[in-house]
Amino acid sequence: MNNQNEVLQTRAFRMKLKTGCDQEYKNRHDEIWPEVLSLIEYSGVMEYYIFLDEETHHLFAFQKRKNGSIAHNPTTDPIMQRWWDHMADIMEVNPDNSPVVVPCQEMFKL
Numbered sequence: 001m002n003n004q005n006e007v008l009q010t011r012a013f014r015m016k017l018k019t020g021c022d023q024e025y026k027n028r029h030d031e032i033w034p035e036v037l038s039l040i041e042y043s044g045v046m047e048y049y050i051f052l053d054e055e056t057h058h059l060f061a062f063q064k065r066k067n068g069s070i071a072h073n074p075t076t077d078p079i080m081q082r083w084w085d086h087m088a089d090i091m092e093v094n095p096d097n098s099p100v101v102v103p104c105q106e107m108f109k110l
Contacts, residue, residue, distance in 0.1 A: 008046060008064040012104040017057040021090035025052075025059075028087065035079050043074045060104070 017025055029050070040048060047064040074080045075098065088097040 009067040010106070011063045011065065012106070013061050013101045014104060015059040015061065015099045015101055016092040017052070017059060018090050018092070019057060022052060022054065022057065024090050025087075028090075033079075033083065036083050039074050039077055039079050 044066040045063050046066060047062075049062045051060045051062075052058075053060065081097070084093070084097040084099065087093075087099070092100045094100055
């Protein structure tokens with residue numbers, strides 16, 4: 001997937017689902033729009049994982065992105081804004097429907 005010599009930037013953050021929306025979140029991501037996937041890849045993301053803590057409904061996201069190669073800021077793209085609107089009813093969101101994102105500080109790396 002990535003060149004061994006390529007420098008990657010790691011980013012981790014958490015978001016939160018509304019109670020009872022775990023399965024709907026999974027369903028929507030199982031059917032994620034192809035244009036959203038293309039946009040994420042175009043923005044330099046090489047790997048993207050989202051995990052659920054079922055007790056707290058927190059989502060923990062982890063991304064690896066090509067360092068310094070962000071070709072496009074997906075947060076300003078109409079495709080991403082439509083995706084946020086699509087997800088807003090099941091997540092904690094900001095006034096623009098973007099998910100509330102809390103950065104996570106790296107504490108250990110092996």
